[in-house]
Amino acid sequence: MTIDKGIFAELVERLAEAAAAVARLNSRIVAGRTERQCLEAIWQTGSAPANCPRE
Numbered sequence: 359m360t361i362d363k364g365i366f367a368e369l370v371e372r373l374a375e376a377a378a379a380v381a382r383l384n385s386r387i388v389a390g391r392t393e394r395q396c397l398e399a400i401w402q403t404g405s406a407p408a409n410c411p412r413e
Contacts, residue, residue, distance in 0.1 A: 396410035406412075 392411070396406055399405075399407050399410070
């Protein structure tokens with residue numbers, strides 16, 4: 359079976375784009391989880407833990 363180089367290059371590019379999208383989503387999930395944990399700690403204790411990002 360043979361495949362055209364142009365088609366193969368497009369498939370590889372699409373795969374790379376999909377992998378990058380998954381990586382961005384994972385980062386957003388981690389950031390959201392961290393935010394919820396920090397907010398919960400603030401509500402319970404009145405102050406932010408040291409591991410919470412300061413912005």
